Every structure is written in structure tokens, then in C-alpha cells.
Amino acid sequence: MTIKVARPSEDIKEEIYLVAIVKGMGLTLKHLLSNLFNMRQLPIVEYPEKQKQFPAGYRGKHRLTKREDGSVRCVACYMCATACPAECIHIVAEESPDPTIEKRPARFDIDLLECVFCGMCVEACPVDAIRMDSGIYSITDFNRKSFVITKEELMNVKPQGMPE
């Protein structure tokens, strides 16, 4: 059995286009003129000079947290790399000199161009070693290589402008 799809009612005003187009042009003209004479009131942020405060929990650039003695908190358990849907975390583990800790990362690289900023690594981490609370959301550079950030760079990321 065929299903009859209801057509939109054939309004003569819309059939001849012109009336509807003139109405639409009136609307855009209203926007144009009101914005032209009230340029200060435009709902915008003048980006490089003024930056928006992001809410707590906004996922920005990753950082690796440290212990009190300044060593990396990560124990190279590979949980984050396993959880990562974009497979952008590359860890090489080594033995830790501290007898109470089993392993630590020798290398901990994140390819920021692959990363989808989903936060799965943060959720997966058992020791709160990786966080995305740096508040850095504008990640720019000149070549692809410099988007792969290493353990040292991750440990040096300073959280900025995030409300506690």
C-alpha cells in the first residue's frame, strides 16, 4: 500500500516566491541596519584581545601531574593508551628507580592532531596522572611534528585561566 505524504499547503504567496523573498529581505535589512548603527552591541568576543572564560570541566590541552618531589605521577600502566579511541597516546615504559613504584614512562607522547579531546584517558587513569584541565584550547603551530608533545612538555604545561 502506498503511503500518502502530506504536501505543504500551496500558499499562493510562497508559490510566486516574490512576497516571501521581499519579506526575507526586510528581515536581513533590519539586521544589517540595526547592527550597522549599534556596532558595540554585536554579540561577539574580540578574540585575541579578550578571551572567553571556559567552565570548569572544559577539556583543553593535556598535562601530566607530578608528585611532591617533582617526578611524574604516571606509572606507565597503559590504561589511557588502551582507552584512547584515537590511539594518539604512545607510551614506552621503564623500571622506576624508586623501589615502592614498579614502572614509570620513559616516553609519553600525545599526538594532538590525532587527539579528539574526548577525555577517556583522564577517566581511565588510576593514579590521576593525566588531566585535561590546562584551559589551553587554542593549539597552533607551524608544522605537524611540533604537535606531538613529549613527556617533558606535558609535565611543563601550566594550567591557565581555569576556575577551580
Next chain:
Amino acid sequence: MTSNLALDIVIIALKAIFLLLILLVCAPVLIVLERKISAFIQDRPGPNRASIGPIRLGGFVYIVADAIKLFTKENFTPSNANRFYYYLAPAISVAVALSTGAVVPFADTLHFENVSIPMQVLPINAGLLWFFAIASLGVYGIILAGWASNNKYSLLGAVRSSAQLISYEIPMGLSVVGILMAFQSLDLSKIVEAQGGLLTFFGLFPLGIYLGNVWLGIPNWGIFLQPIAFIIFIVASYAETNRTPFDLAESESELVAGFHTEYSAMKFGMFFFAEYMAMVVASSIMTTLFFGGWQVPFFSTAALQQFSLPMMRIALGVTILVLIMMTLGLYRFFLGQKGRFGDSRDSEGLILATITGGLAVVVLLLLGLTFGLSDLPTWGGVTFAAVVQFLSFFIKMFLIASTFIWVRWTVPRFRYDQLMNLGWKSLLPLALANIFVTGVVILLMNYFTQARGGV
């Protein structure tokens, strides 16, 4: 005779250069205007940062930035492209856009003591035919670009464009037939001359009132004589210049960038320029046919020449008022902008206010000079009339070109079948009906004038 020939050549060359300048200046200005208008329609400020020193001009410095960018980018050619046609296509687009405007009269014929100069680069008596013949060649640029790029999307854009041109050329030509019947000429300067004066009620009495020296009322413009022809013509022009809502050749949401997908750097820039120059030319043709061309409403050329001195004084006075208002506005802008960028750009308002203030003083001095004269010499009156007529033409043309932009940011693109339906099922019958009605009215008018004891 030889000296006359040389003079003629120089005059024609000057006119051609003048036309080129108009087109080459208007195109980048329209490009920035398009970005600003689209921004304001969409509640954004648009380009406003680029600056030469402290001067930003509200984003108009982007003209320079765009030009430098387009000239310095990598000039990429796809390996399987047909090189000859690939390079020829943008050249055709630009050449066509430039040469179409040659027939547009931008002021009344200049009559000096022993020479009279038609203010048209190409004063031929079939100007309208020239416009149609050359403007429809513009699509060859698009078809060649699409074909030579060796790219599916380019080819699809080109095919759509050619089908669209065929469908819309017919209603456009037929809509102009109505104008031809009303003004009885193919010569664009004759058409403009016929649009002076007031609209008459079927040739019986003028629709207006007589006030001392001038008639006020509805001018005898094509848009009032042939409103339906105007609607058809404007829709068809949007289609001819490939502007939204008929930019199916480009349709960036479906065909990457349509016919110019494979074009980069200045080859793309030439298509971009050609689009805006075609817009300017289409607007000037529309001005000529429907908005009285260079006619200043209510003032004939003779009146402009006769009252040139008082009118010049009024014009200078208004200019001073406008400049003073601009100076005050810019100063207010400067005060409001303090510390926005933290560099020399903050002082822009002050610099511009100084310039406009200085200009106001200069114009004031000029106004003082005109009071020293008892009467302008003949050539002064002629030149003044020509300048005012050109300004009238230019303002009308620019307003229509802005309407192109306004429509683009209001109306979404037509689907392909809707485009064909509109062209063949609505515009074509409408244009034919318009011709029929016009013919009947003209016949009746002739019948009544003869009955009243006319010719």
C-alpha cells in the same frame, strides 16, 4: 582631418581607461562590501583588523591584503588539465566582463563649441544587442574552466552553468523586448534620453505637479513603464552573473567550489574579479534600462547647465555638512575606541577626523570661490552637468550592485529542478504575456492619438 582622427582616438582611449577604472575599482570595493554586508546581516563585525599603519577604514584595507595574497599564492596547475584552455578560461571571463560595459552611457553627450563627445566607449546604435551578445559569451569561461580542469565537480558546475544560461537568456531577452517597444530603440543612449521627463498617463498627461521651475512626480523610468520586465530582468541577471540564489555553477555546498575548484592564486582571483565586474556591468545595464541611466530625476541636461552655479553651491554646501558630520562621528568613534588594540590603530579615528575636517575647510574655500564668480563659462556648465549625471548613474548602479549582495545573503540557493521550473514555466510565459500586454497598450494609444486628430 588627421588631427581630428588623432583627437578621436585619444578621446576613445580616455573613455576606455575611465570605464576600466570604474570596473577595476568597483570590483574590489564590492568584494569588501560583500564581506561587511554579509557580516552585519549575520550579526558579526566582519573583517576589521588589517591595517596600513594606523588606518583600518573599517576593513576596507582588506582590498590590499586580498590582492597581495592572491598574487603571492602558489599558482597550482593540475597535471591532467588541458593547459591551454585551463589558462584561457579566466582570461575569457575577465575580458567578457570588461568589454560588456562598453556600450553603457554614463553621462549625456558632451557638447563643446566644436566637438561633441558621446559618453560611451562604444557608441553604436545596437548597444543592447552588443550587451546580450558579449554577456552570454561569459559562460564560455566557466564551461572551459570546468572542462579543462579535468575534475568531476568542475565539469558538473560547468554543465549546470550552461543549462542555466540557456534557460535564463530567453526570459531576459524577451523581458527587454518590452523595454524596446516602450522606448522604440536599441541604442542605449536613446533609451536613456527617452527616460528623461515624467511618466505620462498613457501619453495623455504627465503624472506630476509643476512647481515653479521644475516638474515633480514619477520619472519616466523603465521600472515604472515595465515593472514586470524589470522583475524578470533582475532575476535573469542574477542567473547570468551566477549569483545566489542561482549560483549553481559554484554551489560550494555540493560541488566543492564548482567550476573553479582547481584554480588557485590569481587565476582564481580573475574568476573572482570577473564575477564582481559582471555584477557591476549587469547593474549598469539595469540602471540604463530601468532606472533612467544618467538621468537626474526632474532635471534635464539643459536645466543642469542653466542652473549649474546655484546647484554647485548647494552641492558644495551639502558636502561640507556631510564632512562635518563625518568629522564629529569619527571623533566620537576615536573616543569610544580608546585602548581597544593598544597600538597605533587606536588613533585611526583622530587621523581620519583630521582628514575629513581638512577636506571640509577645502570645500568651504571652494564654496567661497564660487561666490566670486558671477556666472560659469559654458564649458564649466557642460562639465558640471556631466559630473552630476555621472554621479547619478554611479549611485544608482552602486545601489543595484548592493542589492545583488543583499539578495545573496537573504535567499538560499535554488535546487536545480526548481531553477528550471522557474525559468521555463514561470519567467518565460510571464515575459511573453508582458510583450503581449505592452503591444496591446501601444496599439490602443496609437489608435487614440490618431482619433484625437494626431498624425
